[in-house]
Amino acid sequence: MTAETSQTLDRGLRVLKLLADTDHGLTVTELSNKLGVNRTVVYRLLATLEQHALVRRDLGGRARVGLGVLRLGRQVHPLVREAALPALRSLAEDIGATAHLTLVDGAEALAVAVVEPTWTDYHVAYRPGFRHPLDRGAAGKAILAARQAALTEPRCTLTHGELEAGASGAAAALIGVTGIEGSVGVVMLADAVPERVGPRVVDAAREVADALR
DSSP: OOTTSOHHHHHHHHHHHHHHTOSSOBOHHHHHHHHTSOHHHHHHHHHHHHHTTSEEEOTTOOEEEOTHHHHTSTTHHHHHHHHHHHHHHHHHHHHTSEEEEEEEETTEEEEEEEEOOSSOSOOOOOOTTOEEETTSSHHHHHHHHHHHHTOSSOOEEEEESSSSTTEEEEEEEOOSOTTOOEEEEEEEESSSOOTTHHHHHHHHHHHHHHHHO
């Protein structure tokens, strides 16, 4: 540190870097130990960063990078969408259902990229910017499942009628993408998700995760 630099800002940036380097978040105690400062300082840093949506804390109290980090650069969301679109297009065309990339935004799931199939007579209309609680719908539940089980490989989560009557969803979490919690999935007008859809969604989630690393 020099006379021209801010110790508080330096610590805040170090918090963000530490959180970005872990997939499972850090507790206040863990951050305190890594930074070499007391817990009161860490609480203040986290509270300030939370106000700007740069950090969020889950129900277990673990701090994680917030989606506000993405908003710092206007081109980040477009870059994330661009990276995901090839896999989403392939998924939508193969399955004949609307494919989407969903990211965590606080306690909500936020659709940031959507691709609708070109050859179907009808499909579910789903738009970027659509939000829903994390504990409702396949996209959010897949993210929660990966978070709670600390998965090393994506698994498919299935739901029916939770966000739209008559619609079924399938989604798999992005695994191993530092600083991003999200999922790839499809939504279709069906009473149940066909058996072949699950493995295809898992493959697409792997493709998107690889593109974002």
